[in-house]
Amino acid sequence: MLDAIRNHTQGWLAKVILALITIPFALFGIDSYFNDAGSNVAIAKVNGDKITIQEYGNAIDNVRSRLQSQGQKVDPAMLESAELKQSVLDGLITRRLVNAEIQHANFKISDEQLSTYILGMPEFQQDGKFSEDIYQKTLAQNKLSVSKFESDRRNELLNQQAREGLGLLVSVPEGVTDQALKFAHQKRDVSVAEIKTAQFVAQTKVTPEQVKAYYEQHKDKFKVPEQVKLEFALLSAAGLVAQMQVSDEEVKQFYDENVSKFQGDEQRQASHILIGFGVTATATEKAAAKDKAADILMQLKKDPKRFEELAMKNSQDPGSASKGGDLGSFGRGAMVKPFEDAVFSMKVDQISDLVESEFGYHIIKLNGVTGHSSSFEAMKPQIKGELLFQKAQAKFSELADDFSNTVYEQSGSLKPVAEKFGLQVQPTAWMSREEGAKFFKSERLMNSVFSDEVLKEKRNSEAVEVSPNNLVSVRVLEYKPAAPRSFDEVKGGIEGLLKLEQATKLAAEKGLADLAKLKSGGQVDDLEWIPTVTIDRKDAQGLTEPVMNQAFKIDASKLPAYAGYVDGNKSYTIVQVSRVDNALSDDAKQGAVDEYKAAVAAEYISAYGKSLKAKSKVVVNRKLLESNSQQ
Amino acid sequence: MAYDLEEQEQLDEFKAWWKKSGKLISNLILVVLLAYAGWQGYHYFQAKKSVEASTLYQTLVTTDTSKLADIQAQATKLTADYAGTPYAGRAAIYAAKVNIAANDHKNAKTQLEWAAKNAKESTTKAIASLQLAGILFEEKSYDAALKLLSSDSDKGFVGLKEDLKGDIYMAQGKKTEAKKAYETALIELDSQGRLSQYTRQKLESLGV
Secondary structure, eight states, rough: HHHHHHHHHHHHHHHHHHHHHHHHHHHHEEEGGTTTTTGOOOEETTTEEEEEHHHHHHHHHHHHHHHHHHTTTOHHHHHHHHHHHHHHHHEEEEHHHHHHHHHTTHHHHHHHHHHHOOOOOOOEEEEEEEHHHHHHHHHHHTTTTTTHHHHHHHHHHHHHHHHHGGGGOOOOOHHHHHHHHHHSEEEEEEEEEEEEEEGGGGGGGHHHHHHHHHHTGGGSSSSEEEEEEEEEEEHHHHHGGOOOOOOOHHHHHHHHTTTGGTEEEEEEEEEEEEEEEOOOOOOOHHHHHHHHHHHHHHHHOOOOOGHHHHHHHOOOOHHHHHHTTTEEEEEETSSSSHHHHHHHTTOOTOOOOOOETTTTEEEEEEEEEESOOOOHHHHHHHHHHHHHHHHHHHHHHHHHHHHHHHHTTTTOOOOHHHHHHOEEEEEEOOHHHHHHHHHHOOHHHHHHHHSSSHHSSSOOOEOOOOOOOTEEEEEEEEEEEEEOHHHHHHHHHHHHHHHHHHHHHHHHHHHHHHHHHHHTTOOOOTTOOOOEEEETTTTTTTOOOHHHHHHHHTTSSSEEEEEEEEEETTTTEEEEEEEEEEOOOOHHHHHHHHHHHHHHHHHHHHHHHHHHTSSSSSEEEEHHHGGGGGO | OOHHHHHHHHHHHHHHHHHHHHHHHHHHHHHHHHHHHHHHHHHHHHHHHHHHHHHHHHHHHSSOOOOOHHHHHHHHHHHHTTTTHHHHHHHHHHHHHHHHHHOOOOHHHHHHHHHHHHOOOHHHHHHHHHHHHHHHHHTTOEEEEEEOHHOOOOOOOOHHHHHHHHHHHHHHTTTHHHHHHHHHHHHHHOOOSSSSOOOHHHHHHHOO
8 A cells, every 4th residue: 555655646546645634624724633732721521512721711700800890899719719610610511501402402593583682682772762873883892793793692592592481481389389488488486595504614523634635635636837937029019109200290291181080179150241253253253253342341341340231231142141141150171161261260250351262252250169179289299199109000010020030030039039129028927827828918829838849949939919019929938847735835725625515515414304394395494585586587586597497497296396406615505486377478478479489490490501411421620620720 | 648657557447447336436426415415404494493483482472471372372383383393392381381370270281291292302391291290289199290200301300300299298298208309309409599498498397
């Protein structure tokens, strides 16, 4: 065979083979040979279909921005919690499964259904009608093509039909709702008596031998955790502020660009006389208007008191002329620019010169000022501070990579990085892993501290952004392994503990005896019962959670019924149920039934996902999922 | 045309071979192409059916539930003419639900039985048999209901079925069996879901 090929490298056989090799590339693209690299790595596979690490990362980012847009402060530790990661991944897997099932079961949405849906979307409505203009603009803003948007909406509708649509099918027999609601909305009359542990402590006796024996047995519990003494270098935007410079010009420029932000609550009351010229006025018309205005201004200069009278007679602003030119009060941004500039530069009772605007010539009188503006001078320190911090932030982002690289490349000491960036290397006190995580507000940093590289090889830790704009690298100065505490240090505590243990036992003995007596219909005189309260599952009436749990677990077939439990070291607690009420008003019942049906609908939907999962092959790359936080 | 003698030889061989079996091969290719076209056509037809069924189903579930006869007719059309689509089974269950609300158990049962047997999705089948068992429970045919619930079915719906079993045993006064059923239900139901709360409470009332 090989001989044949060699002999025919020019011939038709070679061409056939070449074609056979080329076909896969043509059909599947060269990237199918490389798709196990980088961001294409699968974090899970659903029936062989990959969910890439990139897709998963995007989903996590979406969760983050959704939480942030709800105004919540996002705790990075929460984003890295195993539950959240799992649930995000589960969501992606379910979506894949449902999409595959939609194909497989042949769910379809017609073009008419799709267009009806999009035409009805509230985002695109204007005056109660679909606006093509808003539609196109919104899509453009979100960088979506029409076909992509439509196929996304189609997929959304298919999901609604196939998955959420199961909720439409819920029908629950009355016998079932009755059964469930009876317990969910039941009311019980409950009282509680506590047999306090404390009252038995005096009766207990603990010998020194017992204390010693306990210490020997539980030595591993009496331990000081391992501790480290660290030094650290902190690069922070706040620390960089001192090196930043902001010129007065920059402050002024910022003020001018954002003047409306600094307006404060200042309002000005003014009157004006308008001598207008039309929009299409010729130079002569303008000049005539100007002469007339100048004439009025002259009269006013002689006798300012005639302002109202002259306004009524001459002003061509129909809104204000009848009121003697009064415009009422207004803030910045309400009037045309030249008018506003004039008004906001005048003193009270002053009459302006002629002010030209697009409407004509104004003569303005300032009547009063209320509220305060934030003048440039007043705002200057604040603006300067803001600008300094902005600059520091920009500088921080610029330096961050360099900082990270320096601590990594010169990992034998923090001095180089401190010198390079003008930082102080600061020491810490002794701290355990937990204390360290609190001190730096970062578990990740402490994980890095206790890694072999940092702890044993004494290298700089990686640079960790412990909070926004704060980058820290640490190194270990000293290390103390976990050590047992001495007997003398802990014997007092042990004695107390043993006494409490004994007292707890004594309280429980009495409690159990009392409980038995009560259950058999007897009386126990020395129990102090709290006044009876009526509770339901949503209304604890101040009872504690363990009492609530007991109260609804007690078999109430014979009343009064009792149960008891040991409440930690505190007491032995007896719970009494004296009355059970299953009645539910008609109104309340309707609501409760609806609530129950909604729960069943949710269960249908989750059962659907579970069913698809059971029928598929889902493989999750656990290692990748767990390590993903570090990247 | 031929570049050298050897190639000429091969070409001749090929020509001879083609003369002998060329017809067979071209026939084979024709058959494959036809099969492919048929397959494509079939899928096109299925998709067209599904689009129609989807529209009909949408109308069905938005029809006023007081118009029972109307709903009945629409569902029948879907089950009769569109049985191959997922919408048929769902339409039957939906119509059964409306019938149950109107106290017509007989029609509801027929529809659920149809769906339990003929629905295209295994999940729809499971929902139908779950609801059928619910009706039997209402009619106090406990054993028939339990038998239906015990038959093997879709993995996702085990929790709901066990929960219903528990309710039936409770009605029969069989507390031990009820407890066991509720316990299984709690393992199978969505632990984050609201329904599991109700099941937990029912279980608690049995003194666990």
